[in-house]
Amino acid sequence: MATAFPxxxxxxxxxxxxxxxxxxxxxxxxxxxxWILLDVRAYxxxxxxxxxxxxxxxxxxxxxxxFCIAPPPLVSYICAWSxxxxxxxxxxxxxAVGFVNDNLVFLRVHSDQIYDLIYHASSRPSLKLIxxxxxxxxxxxxLRRIDNVVILPDxxxxxxxxxxxxxxxxxxxxxxDRDHRFDIGHFKLCLYDEDDSMDCKWSNNILLLxxxxxxxxxxxxxxxxxxxxxxxxxxxxxxFVDPWRGMVIxxxxxxxxxxxxxxxxxxxxxxxxxxxxxxSSISRDIAIVNGRLTVVRLCLYLDxxxxxxxxxxxxxxxxxxTTWSKPVTCLDDEWREDLxxxxxxxxxxxxxxxxxxxxxxxxxCPTTETLQLAHPTLSLVDAHIVYIxxxxxxxxxxxxxxxxxxANKRLQExxxxxxxxxxNDFDYAxxxxxxxxxxxxxxxxx
Numbered sequence: 135m136a137t138a139f140p141x142x143x144x145x146x147x148x149x150x151x152x153x154x155x156x157x158x159x160x161x162x163x164x165x166x167x168x169w170i171l172l173d174v175r176a177y178x179x180x181x182x183x184x185x186x187x188x189x190x191x192x193x194x195x196x197x198x199x200x201f202c203i204a205p206p207p208l209v210s211y212i213c214a215w216s217x218x219x220x221x222x223x224x225x226x227x228x229x230a231v232g233f234v235n236d237n238l239v240f241l242r243v244h245s246d247q248i249y250d251l252i253y254h255a256s257s258r259p260s261l262k263l264i265x266x267x268x269x270x271x272x273x274x275x276x277l278r279r280i281d282n283v284v285i286l287p288d289x290x291x292x293x294x295x296x297x298x299x300x301x302x303x304x305x306x307x308x309x310x311d312r313d314h315r316f317d318i319g320h321f322k323l324c325l326y327d328e329d330d331s332m333d334c335k336w337s338n339n340i341l342l343l344x345x346x347x348x349x350x351x352x353x354x355x356x357x358x359x360x361x362x363x364x365x366x367x368x369x370x371x372x373x374f375v376d377p378w379r380g381m382v383i384x385x386x387x388x389x390x391x392x393x394x395x396x397x398x399x400x401x402x403x404x405x406x407x408x409x410x411x412x413x414s415s416i417s418r419d420i421a422i423v424n425g426r427l428t429v430v431r432l433c434l435y436l437d438x439x440x441x442x443x444x445x446x447x448x449x450x451x452x453x454x455x456t457t458w459s460k461p462v463t464c465l466d467d468e469w470r471e472d473l474x475x476x477x478x479x480x481x482x483x484x485x486x487x488x489x490x491x492x493x494x495x496x497x498x499c500p501t502t503e504t505l506q507l508a509h510p511t512l513s514l515v516d517a518h519i520v521y522i523x524x525x526x527x528x529x530x531x532x533x534x535x536x537x538x539x540x541a542n543k544r545l546q547e548x549x550x551x552x553x554x555x556x557x558n559d560f561d562y563a564x565x566x567x568x569x570x571x572x573x574x575x576x577x578x579x580x
Contacts, residue, residue: 150228153177153202153213154552167570169514170203171521171535173211174565175555176229176241178221181213185573187253188217189261195219197243199229199253199261203573206513207521207535207549209564214243228555232280233362234567238305240283250277252285252305252328255572264307264326266336276324276336282309284362286370286386288329304328308386310341310359310374319343319352325386339388346382347397355379360414363422365462373399377414377429378407383465402458402469405431415562416508423517426459429469430520432510453477453507455520455540473518473540477503480543487547491534493526502536502545508560514568519546529557 176199185201196218203210212231216224224245232240237255242248250264266276277283288304307326312318321341343352350357357376365371365383373381384396400406405418418431434453456474460467482489482500492500505524513519518541524534533553537546556563 150175150178150555153179153181153211154209166573167203167205169206169566169568170210170570171206171208171511171564172231172234172567172569173209174231174562176212176214176231178215178225178228179213180215180217185255185259187259187261189251189263191249191263193246195224195245197224197249197251197261199241199251201255201569201573203570207537207547209535209551210570212241214241230280231565233283233285234565234569235285235364236287237569237572238285238287239567239569240280240285240307242280252307254305255569262305262328264328276311276326276338277307277309278311279309279359281361282311282359282374284308284364284372284374284386286364286372287367289368306387308372310382313340317352318356321357321382323384323386341382341384341396343382343398345396349398350380350400354408356408356411357382358411360412361420363420363427365422365427365465373427375420377401377418377420378410380406397465399465402429402471404456404458404471405429413562416560417510419510419512419520421512421514421566422462423459423512423514425462426517427462427465428457428459428472428512428517430455430457430510430512432507432522434507451506452503455510455522455538457512457517457520457540459517475538475540475543480538480545482545486545489545489548491548491550505534506560507536509563511564511566514566518542523551523553523560523563525553525560528560531557533563 181200181202183200186198188196188198190196196216198215198217200213202213214229226244230242232242239253241251241253243251250266252262254260286306288306305328309324311322311324313320313322319342322338323341324336324338326336343349343357359374360377361375363373363375365373369385370387372386373383375381380398380400382398420429432453432455434451454474454476457472458469459472460469489500493504495501505526506528507522507524509523511521518539520538520540522536522538524536531554533551535549535551539546
C-alpha cells in the first residue's frame with residue numbers, strides 16, 4: 135500500500151515502510167538466541183509471528199508490535215503497525231526503542247500524542263501503556279528523554295508468578311532527569327509504580343550530585359545520562375551512565391531525600407572526557423558481560439603511508455579498540471584494562487566470513503582501514519567480541535557490521551546493515567538485548 139507519511143524527515147519516510155528482507159529464514163535453524171543486536175528505529179509494516187503483541191487505546195486506536203530476529207552480526211528489528219487506522223495517519227515518525235532489559239522493552243510511539251509502551255515478552259506477549267500525566271505547559275514532566283529510562287520488574291508480584299501469570303508483567307519505570315529549576319547538579323529521580331491494586335502513579339525525589347558518595351565537582355563534571363544499566367535486580371541498584379564521564383548509581387526504590395547508598399563512579403581515567411556531550415555511542419559502549427561492567431572505546435586516526443606522495447587518497451583510517459572492566463559485585467575496585475588491539479594487528483583471512491564485502495586495496499586484499507568506523511558494540515556473552523559499524527562514505531545507504539575478535543586479533547565476520555535511514559550520518563543505530571531468550575522459534579523475520 136502506497137502511503138504519504140507526514141514526516142518532517144521526508145528523506146526516510148519511504149524506507150520506514152521497507153523492512154530488511156535479507157534476514158534469513160526460520161529461527162529454528164539457529165535455536166533460541168542468547169542476545170541480539172536490535173535496531174533502535176522500528177519499521178512500519180504488518181509483520182506477525184509469535185512475538186506479536188497488540189494494545190487498544192482508550193480512543194479506539196490500536197498498535198501492533200512484532201520482533202523479527204536474527205543472530206548477530208545481523209541486526210534484528212521491530213515492526214509496528216496500526217491495524218485499525220491508516221498508518222499514514224497514525225504514525226508521525228518511526229517508533230523509537232529505548233531501554234531493553236531481559237524480557238522488557240521501552241517503546242515510544244509518536245502519533246496524535248506520545249504513547250510510551252512497555253513490551254513484555256512471554257508465551258503471551260503483551261503491551262502496556264505508561265500513563266504519563268500530560269500538561270500543555272510541560273508535556274514532558276516525566277520521561278523527558280528516552281535514554282534516561284529504566285524498567286524494573288515488580289518483585290512484589292514476581293515471586294511465585296509463572297510466565298503465563300499476568301502479575302509477572304508488573305513493573306516500575308524510573309528516570310533521572312535534570313531539574314532545570316536549579317543549577318547543574320540537581321536531578322529528579324522519577325518513579326512510576328504500575329500496580330493494579332492502586333492507581334498508577336508517579337513520584338519523584340531530589341538527587342544532588344554533590345551529595346553522592348565519591349561525588350565529582352559539579353562545576354566541572356556535567357552529567358548527561360545516555361544509557362541505563364541494572365546492576366542488581368533485587369535491590370534494585372541502577373546505573374545512570376554518562377559514557378563520557380561516569381555514572382550515578384542508586385537504588386531507585388529508596389524513598390529517602392537522597393537515596394541511600396547513592397554514589398558516583400567515574401569512567402576509566404584514560405577515557406574520562408569533560409568536554410563532549412551526548413553521541414557517545416559513536417566511539418564507546420558499556421554493558422554487563424559475564425558479571426563484569428565492561429567498557430569499550432574505539433579510537434580513529436589517520437595513518438599516512440610514509441612512502442607515498444602527499445595525495446590524501448593515500449591516507450587510511452587506522453583504528454584501535456580498548457576494553458576496561460570491573461566486577462559488578464565490587465564497584466569500588468579500580469578499572470582494569472583488559473585488551474587493546476590496533477587495526478594493523480587484526481588479521482583478515484580465508485576463515486573470515488563474508489570478507490568479500492570489504493573494500494579492497496590496490497593489491498586486491500580486503501581491508502578495514504579505508505572504512506569510516508563508528509559504534510563499537512560489546513557482545514553480551516563474550517567481552518572479547520566487539521561489533522563495529524563501517525561505511526566507505528557516510529552517504530552510503532548500506533553499512534557493514536564487523537565482528538572483531540580482540541583476544542585472537544582477527545576479523546571473524548562481516549555482515550550488511552540497511553543504513554538508508556542514517557545516510558550522511560553515523561547516528562545511533564542499534565543496541566544489544568537479551569529479549570531473544572524469551573522468544574519461541576517462530577520469531578524469525580519473514
